[in-house]
Amino acid sequence: MMSGFSRSWTVGLLATAALLTTTACGSGTADTSAGSEGGKPEVIAAFYPLQWLSEQIGGSDTQVSVLTAPGVEPHDLELGIQQVTQLKNAALTVYIKGIQPAVDDAVDPETSFDAATAVQTIPAGEHEEEHAGEEHDHEVAYDPHIWLDPARLATVATKLGERLATADPAHAQGYKDRAAKTAATLGTLDQEFSKGLGACRTKTMVTAHEAFGYLADRYGLKQVGITLDPETEPSPTRLSEVGKLAKAEGVTTIFTESLVSPKVAEVLASQVGAKTAVLDPLESKPSGDFVSAMRDNLKTLQTALGCTS
Ligand SMILES: [Zn+2]
Secondary structure, three states: OOOOOOOOOOOOOOHHHHHHHHHHHOOOOOOHHHOOOOOOOEEEEOOHHHHHHHHHHHHHHOEEEEOOOOOOOOOOOOOOHHHHHHHHHOOEEEEOOOOOHHHHHHOOHHHEEEHHHHOOOOEOOOOHHHHOOOOOOOOOOEOOOHHHOHHHHHHHHHHHHHHHHHHOHHHHHHHHHHHHHHHHHHHHHHHHHHHHOOOEOOOEEEEEEOOOHHHHHHHOOEEEEEEOOOOOOOOHHHHHHHHHHHHHOOOOEEEEOOOOOOHHHHHHHHHHOOEEEEOOOOOOOOOOOHHHHHHHHHHHHHHHHOEOO
16 A cells, blocks of 8 residues: 555645646635545656646646746756655656666555556667766666657556556546546547658658657657767767768758757758758647647658658
């Protein structure tokens, strides 16, 4: 059994982001089904896609906050003592092992949900030679960017709904219903991607960092990431390797992302005579929501890869 939900939520670093996303739910008038005031289970999402998912499924039964502030690259996020305490007190922390080692270390297995355990993972990027000699205690063998495949994220939605239902049995049906609705939305998105990327001039996508492995896996594309994670500077060897590949595969667009400097991608693009376009790995909150940002990504991909449907 899970221990009771902590009500000793301390207002802290997390609160700013949390308030922005939860105040839309209403004026805080008494909800008789939720028990005492302020007794809503606190769900902490490690970064944006998990925040979106937790909000969709938690509905008004939970209070969701996000650990990685909007506009911040989540990879290798560092946690303050207060945030670690908040993680320990939360009813549930939703994270993906392998993205943020500090979060991996801080979570309590009893009160956390690792979304990577809900789906079949694919192996991590193959250009491991860049890491030779470095210490990577926390590196996982799989690619942790599971949210960029809508079909896998739909599976995560279902499992998260079940987990919340177990954690807060009084509202179990609500969690399950909203999880089903979210999974259906993601299923529709998956169909749009399948159809939209069905017939393209090239299948190769050159990305700023290897975030799109699951999207590539799902829709039969080939991802060539300039770097493995946003903090890594590509080696000259890697850059020339990617340049050659891009030329050979008729790549006309090199993808950049908003939270990573586009400089490297721009240099590469000019070397191979390509242009650049922004493809959002959704590691931070987009201007719309998860689904609308993914639809934007689909349009960008269709243009860049010369897809006809
Ligand atoms: Zn990433």
